[in-house]
Amino acid sequence: MTDTAQSTDLKLQVDRRGFLKGCTMVAAALGISEAMIPKLVEAATSAQRPPVIWLHFQECTGCTESLLRASHPDIGRLILDIISLDYHETVMAAAGHQAEKSLHDTLDKYAGKFLCVVEGAIPTKDKGIYCKIAGRTAVDILAEVAPKAAAIIAIGSCATYGGIQAAEPNPTGAKGVQDLVSGTPVINIPGCPPNPISFMGTVLHYLTFNRLPVTDNLGRPLFAYGRRIHDHCERRAHFDEGRFAEEFGDFGHRNGYCLYKVGCKGPETFSNCPSARFNDVDVWPVSVGHGCIGCTEPNFWDTMTPFYERLPNVKIPGIGTVTDIDSAGKTILGVAAAAVGIHAAIGIGKKVIKGCGCKNETKES
Amino acid sequence: MIYEEKHVWSILLRLYHWSLVIALIALTVTGFYINAPWTQTTLEGTGLYPVQTMRNIHGLAGYLFTAAILARLFLLLFGNRQERIMSMLPLTRRNFRNMINAVRAYLYMHDDYTEVRLGHNILAGTSYILTFIIALFQITSGFYLRLPENTFWQNWGVTFFGNQQYARFIHHLLMWYFIIFTVVHLYLVIWNELKHRDGLISSILSGNKFRLRKLK
Secondary structure, eight states: OOOOTTOOSOOOOOOHHHHHHHHHHHHHHHTOOGGGHHHHHHHHHOSOOOEEEEEEOBSOSHHHHHHHSOSSHHHHHHHHHHSEEEEETTTOSOOHHHHHHHHHHHHHHTTTTSEEEEESBEEOGGGGTTSEETTEEHHHHHHHHGGGOSEEEEEHHHHHHOGGGGSTTOTTOEEOHHHHOOSSOEEEEOSSSOOHHHHHHHHHHHHHHSSOOOBOTTSOBHHHHSSBGGGGOTTHHHHHHTOBOOSTTSHHHHTTOBOGGGTOOGGGOBOSHHHHOBTTTTBOGGGGTOOOOOTTSTTHHHHSOSTTSSSOOEEETTTEEEEOHHHHHHHHHHHHHHHHHHHHHHHHHHHHHHOOOGGGOOOOO | OOEEEEEOSOHHHHHHHHHHHHHHHHHHHHHHHHHSOOOOOSOSSOOOOHHHHHHHHHHHHHHHHHHHHHHHHHHHHHSOTTTSGGGTSTTSHHHHHHHHHHHHHHTTSOSOOOOOOSSOOHHHHHHHHHHHHHHHHHHHHHHHHHSTTOHHHHHHHHHHHSSHHHHHHHHHHHHHHHHHHHHHHHHHHHHHHHHOOSOHHHHHHHSEEEEEOOOO
């Protein structure tokens, strides 16, 4: 580690060893050959650092936090080292008019060349008045910046699919970047927060190969979101073998069994969490005994809840949540069975009263 | 009264029907298990793989189900007169009248269920077409869940369901449709068998129905 307890200032430089380590980590995450690492290094050290405008909209800054406070200093600093972060409200020194000037200078000087990173959803209802920066709405800012950017990286679940702001009933009409931008390539790095390595991999891929990585049809790079968590989870053997935590704190839970029955959304979620892991101490939710909540999937606040149940509850539009799915199914089955019974009873009753025998029925065709 | 034997259901349709029965039973049983598997063991190193086995059976039955539905699709287009889509939907005046007639008969509004068709009555036919469409959704969600990294199923899955969790939800909900369909189907088959002695139940085994010969 290059960081020491003595260094208190935000040191933006990283030594060569840490730099190479970071590049190697990113290469591993990207799934590219080690022979490509020199190219990554070359791209990362090239004189032209790509200018980056980092826009914050409706969000909690958790994505920036996870990026900067990664216990592994190499990644966070590598990012700050290889890109020229011209506008980032959280870490920039400038404030007020200076900050806005910096934004517009970059827009003018590097039009069509800079990378735009968007963190947070964009409220569109009521002309977007629910999120304003420097007197302008998020919609306006994005509309000004997006067409001039070379590419847009939407970081976090809010910027990609709207996040918690867009959850039912979505009072501010929040939307993700991809719903509002056309013409400029958008890549999604969802997660709440996403792994910094996925963001880093995307940036380095762009710098090295001069194009964005291949994505799935939800706009997520395949190197990070190409595989289902359940299929490469360290607890998968317990699943196949029928060893489950029935509830939190029971024997199975304490023994690290599969969290399927306490609502783990690993079988529904695509991410590299089990392999990339977080915070340089090799942890991720499932490894510490909490099921995945599916934060990299679209609208996960609506579709992945309740977090501790396997399936969503049945909702009827206008009425709201009614019941869980199997109770609903049993109820309808009961109604159907009752209808069948009543129907049969009427038929029998009618026959008893009328004495109609169908054998004597004459048919013509 | 003289009855004559008429060929109604081709061998492929009968195979389709019974494949569907086997597939639906296997899929429902294993499906419930997969949704809520019980803790099989707390011993480690046993090598029983119950969940994996159930998932394998579910997948196998899923392929059988898909094959059956594809066979039905073929028959809808190229089957015999009773099996084709146009003799199942209320799209002609005659078929529409038959449907109204069937509804009224099922509601005990009249007893002379006069127009005896060789094939399905139109109410049944329409419900089978609905079931066919629901089966297509079931297949799409099933393959999307099973082969999540396959681009083809991913495209359809994301288009119809948004994400895997919602596909799973719909998949589970539609399973309940098939359970309820089975209950209603069995009841109405028995009901019709008792009303009309044309050998409805045996026709799905033998392929033949009986109908009254016209007396002149």
